[in-house]
Amino acid sequence: MPNPFTPTFGVTPPLLVGRDDPLIDFRATLGAAPGDPNRAILITGMRGSGKTVLLNAFEDEARARGWAVISETTRPGIAGEIAATVLPELLAEATGHRTTTTVEGVNVSAGGFGAGVTRRRRERYQPAPSLRSQLTELADRCDEHGRGVLLSLDEIHREAAEDLRAIAQAVQHLFREGRQLAFVAAGLPSAIDGVLSDAVLTFLRRAERFHLGAVPLADVALALRQPIEASGRSITDEALAVAAAATQGYPFLIQLVGYHMWAVDPGADTIDARQARAGAERAMRRIGRLVNEPALADLSAVDRQFLLAMAADAGPSRMVDIATRMGVSRSYASQYRLRLIAAEMIVPAGRGFVDFNVPYLREYLRKSAPAR
Ligand SMILES: Nc1ncnc2c1ncn2[C@@H]1O[C@H](COP(=O)(O)OP(=O)(O)OP(=O)(O)O)[C@@H](O)[C@H]1O
Ligand SMILES: [Mg+2]
Numbered sequence: 001m002p003n004p005f006t007p008t009f010g011v012t013p014p015l016l017v018g019r020d021d022p023l024i025d026f027r028a029t030l031g032a033a034p035g036d037p038n039r040a041i042l043i044t045g046m047r048g049s050g051k052t053v054l055l056n057a058f059e060d061e062a063r064a065r066g067w068a069v070i071s072e073t074t075r076p077g078i079a080g081e082i083a084a085t086v087l088p089e090l091l092a093e094a095t096g097h098r099t100t101t102t103v104e105g106v107n108v109s110a111g112g113f114g115a116g117v118t119r120r121r122r123e124r125y126q127p128a129p130s131l132r133s134q135l136t137e138l139a140d141r142c143d144e145h146g147r148g149v150l151l152s153l154d155e156i157h158r159e160a161a162e163d164l165r166a167i168a169q170a171v172q173h174l175f176r177e178g179r180q181l182a183f184v185a186a187g188l189p190s191a192i193d194g195v196l197s198d199a200v201l202t203f204l205r206r207a208e209r210f211h212l213g214a215v216p217l218a219d220v221a222l223a224l225r226q227p228i229e230a231s232g233r234s235i236t237d238e239a240l241a242v243a244a245a246a247t248q249g250y251p252f253l254i255q256l257v258g259y260h261m262w263a264v265d266p267g268a269d270t271i272d273a274r275q276a277r278a279g280a281e282r283a284m285r286r287i288g289r290l291v292n293e294p295a296l297a298d299l300s301a302v303d304r305q306f307l308l309a310m311a312a313d314a315g316p317s318r319m320v321d322i323a324t325r326m327g328v329s330r331s332y333a334s335q336y337r338l339r340l341i342a343a344e345m346i347v348p349a350g351r352g353f354v355d356f357n358v359p360y361l362r363e364y365l366r367k368s369a370p371a372r
Contacts, residue, residue, distance in 0.1 A: 003263060010052040019050070035178060136177070139174060151182070238276075264278045306326065
C-alpha cells in the first residue's frame with residue numbers, strides 16, 4: 001500500500017480535520033444571496049497551518065456547484081494577468097465561444113450601424129476589457145445558471161498592494177451591485193497586517209476572518225488513524241497517542257509524522273508505539289529544514305536575534321533577560337516582542353514573559369545557533 005500521507009506544502013491531505021467552521025460558512029455563502037457577509041473570507045495562519053489547502057477546499061466546493069473559479073497566488077502584476085488571460089478564458093468557456101477580438105471593437109465604432117447596435121457591440125467588445133467589466137460579465141453569465149464566480153488569492157502580501165487595490169476595487173463594485181461573486185484570500189499573519197493597514201483595502205478588514213491555529217489532538221488522531229485504516233493497516237491506541245502528541249496539533253506535522261511513522265515498517269499490519277516513536281523522531285529531524293528555516297527566513301536579523309536569546313531558556317523567557325542577552329534596552333526589545341507576536345512566532349506568557357509559538361523552534365535554534 002502506498003504511503004497515504006502528504007508532507008508537502010499546498011497538497012491536500014488525505015483527511016482535512018479541524019476546519020469545519022470556515023467550510024460550513026463558505027458552503028452557506030455559496031447558497032446564500034449576494035450581500036451575505038461571508039462572501040469575503042480572509043484566512044490567516046503561520047507557515048504550514050493549512051491556508052493553501054483550505055483555499056483549495058473552498059475552490060473544490062465552488063467547482064462542485066458549477067461556479068467559475070479564479071485561483072491565483074498573489075504577485076505583482078497579477079491583476080493585469082487576470083484581466084488579460086484568466087478572465088478571457090473563463091468568459092470563452094462560459095459563453096461557449098471566444099469573443100475577445102479587439103479589431104471588431106474598433107471597426108464597430110467607425111461603422112455605420114444603428115445607434116443601439118453600436119452601443120451594444122461596443123460594450124461587448126471593448127478594446128481593452130477591464131478587470132471589472134469582465135468579472136461583471138462572467139458573474140452575470142454564471143448567474144443565468146444559478147451559479148457564481150469565486151476569486152481566490154493565496155499568499156497576499158504588501159509587495160503586491162497595487163494589484164490588490166485593483167482587484168479589491170473590482171470586487172467591491174460587484175458586491176455593491178449584488179452580483180454573484182465570492183472572494184477568499186489567505187496570508188501569513190504579519191503579511192495580512194501589512195495589507196490591512198492599506199486605506200484602499202478597508203473591505204478586507206470587514207471580511208469574515210478565520211485564524212488557523214493548532215488542531216485539537218482528537219482531530220489530529222483522526223487525521224492519522226483514518227488514512228492508515230483506509231489504506232489497510234491499523235494503529236494501536238498507544239501509538240496514536242504518541243504520534244498525535246508529537247505533532248503538537250500543527251497541521252504540517254500531522255502529515256510529516258504520519259508519513260514517517262508509516263514508513264518505519266511498511267510491511268507490518270499494525271503500527272505500534274515503537275514505530276510511532278521512531279516515526280516522530282524522523283519527522284523531528286526534518287522539521288528544522290522544512291518548517292523552522294523558512295519561518296526564520298521571513299524575519300529580520302533582529303527578530304532572529306530575539307528568538308535566539310529566548311532559546312537559552314528551557315521554558316517561557318523573561319523580557320528583561322532577553323534584552324540583556326541581546327545587549328539592548330527593554331523598550332527596544334519590546335518593539336520586537338510586538339512584531340514577533342504579530343507574526344505569531346511567539347506568544348505572551350504572563351506578565352513580562354514570552355514563549356515560543358512554533359513547534360520545535362527552541363530545539364532548532366539551540367542546535368543551529370553555534371553554526372550561525
Ligand atoms: N486541516 C488539516 N488536516 C490535515 N492536514 C493538513 C491540514 N491543513 C494542512 N494540512 C497539511 O499541512 C501541510 C501544509 O498545508 P498548507 O500548504 O496549506 O499550509 P500553508 O498555511 O499554506 O503554509 P505556507 O504559509 O507555507 O504557504 C500540507 O502537507 C497539508 O496537507
Ligand atoms: Mg500556502
